[in-house]
Amino acid sequence: MIVEEKTAAPATPGAAAASREIGAGDNLCQFVTCRVGHEEFALDVLSVQEINRMVEITRVPKAPFFVEGVINLRGRIIPVLDLRRRFGLPVAERTNESRIVVILVRQRMVGLIVDEVVEVLRIPKSTVEPPPSVGSSAGAEFTQGVGRIGDRLLIVLDLNRLLLPGEQAALDAATRQR
Incomplete structure (x- = not known):
């Protein structure tokens, strides 16, 4: 699967003219979009380090329930979170589209299991609401x-x-035991 970058079409006809005026200096957000269950999630592209196919994950005793385990990524031990479990969704069988998205969060690399990576997308900041x-x-x-x-x-x-913070401490303790 190739992840391609797209610029989103404007949400309203009135936004079409504004969209044509968007230039390199305008306020755009860039995201890696992925599916977990029936929902589409966006991850800040600057936090995404890489996207990997599923690999063997080693379970870690006493890790939080949503931590699938750890992987060895070129000599670095990376904890892997199952976003389905984290979000309280039913467990589903992994497919050829399932991926581990490696992100940098709080100066720590973490893998996120998603059902599918969809695309890299740039959208105006004005289209993102609280x-x-x-x-x-x-x-x-x-x-x-x-x-x-x-x-x-x-x-x-x-x-x-x-x-x-408490979960981070539990994860740190569990992965140090490895």
Whole structure:
């Protein structure tokens, strides 16, 4: 699968003229978009280090429930989080489209298991709104905002919230035991 970069079409007809005026100096957000369950999530492209096919994951005793385990990535031990578990979604069989997205969060590399990486996308910052205050969609407490692209909604993840401080300490302790 090739991940290609796209610039989103404007959400409204009035935005079409504004979209034509967007230049290199304008406020654009760039995201790697991926699917987890039926939802589409956006990760800040600057946090994404690489995207890998699924590899063997070594389980770690006493790790938080959503930690699948660790992988050896060119000599570095990287913890891997299952976003389905983290978001309270049912476990699903991994497919050829499943990926481990390696991100840098709080100066630590972490892998995120997603069902599919969709694309790299640039959208105007003005199309990203604060998260709604109500609702219980998957990953709502980890949401930084919602991007609107036509009829599509992208849930922009706040990567710093994926691991709460206590969970980070538990993960650190579990991975040090390896």
